[in-house]
Amino acid sequence: MAMEKLVSSWSNEKITLPESYIIPPETRPGDQSFPVTSSIPVIDLHENINQHDTIVHNIIKASQDYGIFQVINHGVCEELMDETMKVMKELHEMSPIDKARECCKDPLKRCRLYTSSNNFSNEKIHYWRDAFLHPCHPLEEHIQFWPQNPIQYREIVGKFSVEVRKLGLKILEVLSEGLGLKSGYFSGELIESPILLSNHYPACPDPSLTLGLPKHCDPSLITILLQGNVLGLQLPNHHGNWVYVEPISHAFVINIGYILQVISNGKLKGAEHRVINSRVDRTTISLFINPSNDTIIKPETTLIHGSNPPLPLYKPFCYEDFRTHHLSNTADHHANKLAQFMDKLK
Numbered sequence: 001m002a003m004e005k006l007v008s009s010w011s012n013e014k015i016t017l018p019e020s021y022i023i024p025p026e027t028r029p030g031d032q033s034f035p036v037t038s039s040i041p042v043i044d045l046h047e048n049i050n051q052h053d054t055i056v057h058n059i060i061k062a063s064q065d066y067g068i069f070q071v072i073n074h075g076v077c078e079e080l081m082d083e084t085m086k087v088m089k090e091l092h093e094m095s096p097i098d099k100a101r102e103c104c105k106d107p108l109k110r111c112r113l114y115t116s117s118n119n120f121s122n123e124k125i126h127y128w129r130d131a132f133l134h135p136c137h138p139l140e141e142h143i144q145f146w147p148q149n150p151i152q153y154r155e156i157v158g159k160f161s162v163e164v165r166k167l168g169l170k171i172l173e174v175l176s177e178g179l180g181l182k183s184g185y186f187s188g189e190l191i192e193s194p195i196l197l198s199n200h201y202p203a204c205p206d207p208s209l210t211l212g213l214p215k216h217c218d219p220s221l222i223t224i225l226l227q228g229n230v231l232g233l234q235l236p237n238h239h240g241n242w243v244y245v246e247p248i249s250h251a252f253v254i255n256i257g258y259i260l261q262v263i264s265n266g267k268l269k270g271a272e273h274r275v276i277n278s279r280v281d282r283t284t285i286s287l288f289i290n291p292s293n294d295t296i297i298k299p300e301t302t303l304i305h306g307s308n309p310p311l312p313l314y315k316p317f318c319y320e321d322f323r324t325h326h327l328s329n330t331a332d333h334h335a336n337k338l339a340q341f342m343d344k345l346k
């Protein structure tokens with residue numbers, strides 16, 4: 001990708017918004033000031049304070065009702081969270097030339113720096129974000145292709161990826177218990193390819209006209225998000241009105257993705273969300289717990305039997321095919337091709 005296309009490469013000098021970043025009126029955020037919701041559960045994972053059964057109950061209930069919740073006392077070191085955020089901000093603030101050098105070391109191109117939707121040249125409208133992603137497990141296989149600048153990148157982001165992945169697996173274990181699946185259900189190829197992604201939304205001259213990301217549901221089992229302290233992440237409330245997810249210091253936002261929605265045969269709900277831009281920079285870091293490409297995704301048999309009527313809501317599909325549809329969906333959010341793909345499966 002040409003580095004000059006990154007929003008961060010040109011947005012400082014621009015005073016007016018380029019036409020191609022203006023979202024059509026139907027989905028444009030507009031001038032309204034959105035409320036910050038207080039309904040999304042904040043779950044304390046500290047086992048000495050909360051009974052294990054309470055944690056299982058709260059996580060399952062939040063995943064059924066909202067598909068999203070926040071966790072505190074999650075065991076990831078707060079200092080490491082701050083350092084990782086600092087390193088990521090430094091990375092996005094580097095010059096385009098330095099970013100090109102540091103972010104493109106992987107000959108297989110699994111480390112990727114891109115802007116908008118990853119399909120920039122085919123989009124009608126662009127989103128106001130830059131993104132950097134790479135695989136993060138097993139660490140020794142991938143870390144050699146990560147940036148060497150900022151100087152601490154590999155060390156800090158490596159530690160962070162390991163800890164956050166562990167947290168993700170712990171939450172999946174709680175979910176499997178709550179769904180009545182056997183211990184260790186979420187293992188092997190289902191969780192084999194976690195991706196670390198950092199989104200950077202540079203300060204925007206008019207956040208009422210742009211979007212950082214359109215409405216979508218993550219193509220993961222779950223996503224663990226560190227959203228920093230700037231408002232941006234939104235989801236529809238029970239009335240269908242957009243509300244902000246509250247930034248809570250050192251909490252992680254946990255999203256249920258489409259893949260878990262399918263495996264649970266609709267018992268858990270993938271959370272739809274979008275990102276609003278801000279007049280100040282916003283950087284976020286997500287870890288997506290993803291299956292490997294050739295994994296066949298389908299509703300778990302025991303969960304089909306537990307449904308009423310006991311029918312699968314989704315047909316089996318290959319994760320790689322799903323990813324392809326997901327990417328084209330984000331590129332052209334009017335066509336909503338992913339929704340079509342999911343409908344076809346029913």
Ligand SMILES: O=C(O)CCC(=O)C(=O)O
Binds near residue numbers: 213273284286
């Ligand atoms: O940056 C955020 O707040 C959320 C990002 C997101 O939804 C995504 O990358 O899928």
Ligand SMILES: [Fe+2]
Binds near residue numbers: 217218273
């Ligand atoms: Fe997302």
